[in-house]
Amino acid sequence: MTRMIFVNLPVTDLAAAMSFYTALGFKNNPQFTDETAACMVWSETINVMLLTHEKWRTFTQRPIPPASSSEVMLAISCDSRGAVDAMNAAAAANGGTADINPKQDLGFMYNRNLADPDGHVWEAMWMDMSAMSAG
Template sequence: MTKMIFISLPIKDLAVSKAFYEALGFEYNPQYSDDKGACMIWSESIYVMILTHEKWHSFTDRPIPPEGSSEVALNISCDSREEVDAMNVAAAGHGGTCDINPTQDLGFMYGRDLADPDGHIWGPFWMDEKGMPEQA
């Protein structure tokens, strides 16, 4: 079996979050979705489960981090600088926040962080491994 990762995120509004992730290029998977959660596919091995607070609490009693806090940053690779930029534009246009941190441009690597409507941090980045310095 191929190893996969399912990232589960608590969200306030399922419709808003689903539209946000679709705008960023994630694909909706109805097979793992219902009226309290949706499965959004980034790649054949990376899935994001966006779960209403009610559904989230059916898996754990641990509290949802308060608004404005950061628990993790999820970095995802893109095929180009333009794709990184497009994800930030899409984030800003669909209830998220673009450029929550300074843009990182090292020449061989380029990234711009964004937040989804619930404040979860995503770091889309592009990297040219051939242009990477030996000790990067």
């Protein structure tokens, strides 16, 4: 079996969260989606499971952090600098928050941080591996 990652995130409004992630470029996998959870696919190996708070609590009794906190920052690669900018703009236009931290431009690497409607932090990043290894 190919190694995969399923990032589980508690969300307050499943439909709104699905709409947000679709706007960022994720695709829904209906095989793992129902009224309590939705599987949003970034790539063949990266999936985000959006879970209602009730569903989340079937996995753990630990408290759900408030949207104003940062429990983790999840970095995902984009195909270009323009795609990083487009994801950041899509976040702002679809209920999220763009540029929650200053953007970083190191020439060979470019990233911008955004938050989804529930405050989960994402880093959209692009990297030119050939420029990095040459430097």
